[in-house]
Amino acid sequence: MSTxxxxxxxxxxLADLPALVSxxxxxxxxxxxxxxxxxxxxxxxxxxxxxLYGCLEALxxxxxxxxxxxxxxxxxxxxxxARAVGAGSVHVSTDTGPYGSRxxxxxxxALGEIDWVECGSPYAVxxxxxxxxxxxPYRVFSAFYRxxxxxxxxxxxxxxxxxxxxxxxxxxxxxxxxLGSMALPRPGEAAAHEVWEEFLxxxxxxxxxxxxxPDRPATTRLSPYLRWGCLHPRTLLADLDTxxxxxxxxxxxxxxxxxxxxxxxxxxxxxxxxxxxxxxDELEYDTDRESFDRWRAGRTGYPIVDAGMRQLLAEGWMHxxxxxxxxxxxxxxxxxxWWLGARHFMNxxxxxxxxxxxxxxxxVAGTGTDPAPFFRVFNPTTQGEKxxxxxxxxxxxxxxxxxxxxxxxxxxxxxxxxxxDYPAPMVDHAxxxxxxxxxxxxxx
Ligand code: FAD
Numbered sequence: 001m002s003t004x005x006x007x008x009x010x011x012x013x014l015a016d017l018p019a020l021v022s023x024x025x026x027x028x029x030x031x032x033x034x035x036x037x038x039x040x041x042x043x044x045x046x047x048x049x050x051x052l053y054g055c056l057e058a059l060x061x062x063x064x065x066x067x068x069x070x071x072x073x074x075x076x077x078x079x080x081x082a083r084a085v086g087a088g089s090v091h092v093s094t095d096t097g098p099y100g101s102r103x104x105x106x107x108x109x110a111l112g113e114i115d116w117v118e119c120g121s122p123y124a125v126x127x128x129x130x131x132x133x134x135x136x137p138y139r140v141f142s143a144f145y146r147x148x149x150x151x152x153x154x155x156x157x158x159x160x161x162x163x164x165x166x167x168x169x170x171x172x173x174x175x176x177x178x179l180g181s182m183a184l185p186r187p188g189e190a191a192a193h194e195v196w197e198e199f200l201x202x203x204x205x206x207x208x209x210x211x212x213x214p215d216r217p218a219t220t221r222l223s224p225y226l227r228w229g230c231l232h233p234r235t236l237l238a239d240l241d242t243x244x245x246x247x248x249x250x251x252x253x254x255x256x257x258x259x260x261x262x263x264x265x266x267x268x269x270x271x272x273x274x275x276x277x278x279x280x281d282e283l284e285y286d287t288d289r290e291s292f293d294r295w296r297a298g299r300t301g302y303p304i305v306d307a308g309m310r311q312l313l314a315e316g317w318m319h320x321x322x323x324x325x326x327x328x329x330x331x332x333x334x335x336x337x338w339w340l341g342a343r344h345f346m347n348x349x350x351x352x353x354x355x356x357x358x359x360x361x362x363x364v365a366g367t368g369t370d371p372a373p374f375f376r377v378f379n380p381t382t383q384g385e386k387x388x389x390x391x392x393x394x395x396x397x398x399x400x401x402x403x404x405x406x407x408x409x410x411x412x413x414x415x416x417x418x419x420x421d422y423p424a425p426m427v428d429h430a431x432x433x434x435x436x437x438x439x440x441x442x443x444x
Contacts, residue, residue: 002027003165005087007078008034009095010122011229012055013189014062016156018120023091024160026117031085031165032063035078036071036174039099045347046177047316048227051184053173055228058188060171068167071174075106082114085165089115093229096127096262097354098269122226123259124153124233127266137267140370144260145253156235184316184350185224192225200239208250214308214319215393220251223317223351226258233258258356264369265355272358273339275367282443283367286335294426295330296344298398301425303410304384305329307397314397316350321387327364328378332436333427338365366440374440377433384410398422 004027011017012034023030034056041049060067070077082090090111095104108116121127130147131137138144185191199220210218225231233255240248265271275281294300298309308322318326323345330341342361346352362368366376384407388394391409395402400422401409412418413425 001029003029003031003085003087005031005033005078005082005085005090007074007090007092008032008059008067009092009100009229010227011093011120011232012059013192013230013232014059015159015189015193016232016235017093017160018157019091019093019117020162021157021160022117022119023089024162026089026091026115027087028163029165030162031081031087031167032059032067033078033081034059034067034069035074036069037074037103038071039103043346045349045352046179047182047184047348047350048352050177050179051187051224051316051350052228053176054184054187055189055230056173058190058230062189063164065171066164066166067171068169069171069173074103075110078107079110079112079114082111087114089117091117091119094118094121094126096121096266098265098272120157120232122229122232123262124237124255125151125259127259127263130263137263138260141257141260142370144263145256148256148259149252153234153237156232156238182314182316185221187224187228187230189230192222192230195222195225196220196231196236196239204243204247204251207247211250211254212321212387214322215388215390215396219320221317223353227351227353258353260369261355261359264359271362271368272354276359276362276369277367279443280365280367284335284439284442285337287337287340291334291426292330292336292340294423295326295334295336295341299423299426300329301413301423302329302380302384302429303391303394303398303401303412304388305380307388307394310397312345312348316348318349319393321383322393323360324364325378325380325383327361329380331361331365332377333380333429333432335432335436335439338362338367375437377436379429379433381410381429 004023006020006023011019014020070081078090095101125148130144130151138147203218207218210216226233236255237252240252268276296309298306300306304322305326308318308326312318327341330336331338338361342358345357359368366374384394389407391407394409400419401412404412412422
């Protein structure tokens with residue numbers, strides 16, 4: 001009887017999983033493996049670790065416990081486990097991230113005579129496949145999006161049945177990180193499908209207009225599930241392809257941003273840490289710890305910024321519009337480097353994803369692909385008034401302001417008696433905007 005090993009990484013599901021289909025084609029018995037790799041676990045931060053553990057638990061449940069868990073180094077442990085069960089092949093979804101692709105080359109080499117089989121990826125179109133006619137990668141989202149739609153994607157993979165091998169040791173996770181009062185979404189594949197079906201029934205209508213409103217539950221909240229592959233974007237796109245209209249188009253294009261940034265990181269792995277646009281390497285930054293700490297704690301005195309930063313600490317998630325506002329505030333009002341903010345996000349986001357996070361930060365900072373021009377600086381007050389017009393989002397996360405009705409909550413400093421326990425704005429936005437533009441003009 002032939003044996004294969006299916007190594008799960010960012011694909012913690014059984015439905016629509018091409019790597020499982022390829023393992024089932026090669027072998028009748030399959031060992032399911034997950035390696036807890038400190039190189040990825042340590043920088044993940046507690047919310048993402050806890051969500052991962054929950055997803056692994058859910059996956060192990062759907063396999064009746066037949067998921068082997070190893071805490072170690074994939075380059076050493078994947079070949080060791082494969083040899084121990086007599087596997088003729090190891091099946092994975094392609095990882096095109098900087099660490100994942102390096103690790104996979106080393107594992108494939110260490111496997112020697114055992115076949116290394118890559119099939120599918122966490123994206124509808126594997127990064128690197130959509131290029132300009134001359135083979136160069138796209139730098140601008142709108143052009144990438146058109147080419148990505150033209151390229152198209154496969155139908156969801158069929159379901160495969162295999163005989164799962166019982167691991168030697170029963171599935172047991174390390175102790176879950178203590179999250180205090182933070183409530184995370186329900187982990188796992190079944191939960192992901194429920195969230196999606198509920199959204200299709202009730203949330204998709206109006207998505208295009210409401211998605212910018214942090215005071216409304218108007219987006220899918222699928223990002224943590226996509227991060228860990230509890231469901232595949234192909235599954236979502238197949239459902240969207242049966243529908244029409246501006247809401248469908250808008251969600252398809254948001255899913256494409258995730259694919260675009262993965263494509264950019266694939267071609268330029270160094271942009272995880274460095275400016276995509278090297279002209280900005282000369283930009284002058286401030287790095288004083290006190291300003292950064294006030295931003296991080298949600299004590300800047302700008303209510304929409306503080307609400308967002310506190311939502312991040314309370315839920316491990318922040319609304320997209322607010323992510324843009326708080327990122328702009330750190331980079332353009334406090335003049336701090338984008339990578340400090342990106343690191344804080346990666347520590348706290350349950351959906352923290354290197355490509356989406358670092359390149360969205362660079363978009364806001366104006367140093368990335370297809371950037372918001374540097375001179376476009378988000379005004380935290382008008383953004384708050386526009387996208388949280390009744391102030392409900394701010395009042396939810398900033399209890400010191402919960403007595404202030406309506407949109408007055410966005411400028412508490414203008415009240416005859418501003419709340420005593422809430423800080424005055426830590427900087428003057430108009431002045432800092434000018435400082436940011438002066439620094440920018442000095443290097444261009
Ligand atoms: P929906 O509006 O329902 O969108 C559906 C899906 O499309 C999302 O789940 C996500 O996979 C994708 N998507 C939507 N917007 C974007 C976008 N701008 N860029 C890339 N993909 C997008 N997203 C992450 O998944 N991980 C991150 O670490 C991350 N960091 C970010 C940092 C900053 C500074 C900014 C401005 C955005 C960041 N985003 C990140 C993108 C976006 O904020 C989240 O994907 C979105 O808020 C998740 O909520 P949702 O699933 O309800 O989104």
